[in-house]
Structure formats: structure tokens, C-alpha cells
Amino acid sequence: HRALLWLQLFLEGLRTGQEDSRTSVICRDSYNASLANYHPWVIRKIATAAFCTLPARDAFLEIMNVGTPEEAVAMLGEALPYIRTVYGITQELFAQHQLLDLP
Secondary structure, eight states, X not given: OHHHHHHHHHHHHHHHSXXXXXXXXXXXXXXXXXXXXXXXXXXXXXXXXXXXXXXOHHHXXXXXXXXXXXXXXXXXXXXXXXXXXXXXXXHHHXXXXXXXXXX
């Protein structure tokens, strides 16, 4: 559930980022806005270091094997509403069953 929020934020950042945007920064910002709150300091530092190994945005989009970076951005525009919907449903179910405060 929490990882789905990170994925949503990361893919949205890729979709809306400029051609020269750094994937590592997009990933770090997405992580800090979602999963980092639930990880101890050492895990946060390791994750941040790992993000530095990510390729440039356009290279990352090409690795997705959807086509050109522009085609990948278009595909993300189609996929993200579904990811948001799934996250929203999951969030609501977790709230109904008082599962949002699990460690």
C-alpha cells in the first residue's frame, strides 16, 4: 500500500518532469513523501544512495520498453489514473479496518 503511493508519486514525477530532470531526484522526492516516514535512518540513507544509480530520465523511460520517451510519458498518463484509483481504494479499506498505523 505505501509502496503503491511511492510508485504513483515516482511515475507522476517521471511523467511531468523535464527532459533533463534527474531520475534520482524524482525518486528521492517520491520516497521522502511516502516511504521514508516508515523507515529507520540507515534504510533511508541506503535507499537515497541507491537512487543515485538510476539512469537519466529519458534513458529510464526508454528502458521501460514502451517506445520513445514521449510514448512512455503518454502511457504513464493512461496508467496513473488506475494506480491512483487502486491506491485510493486500498487507503479507504485500510482506514475502515484501522490498519493505517501498522509499522
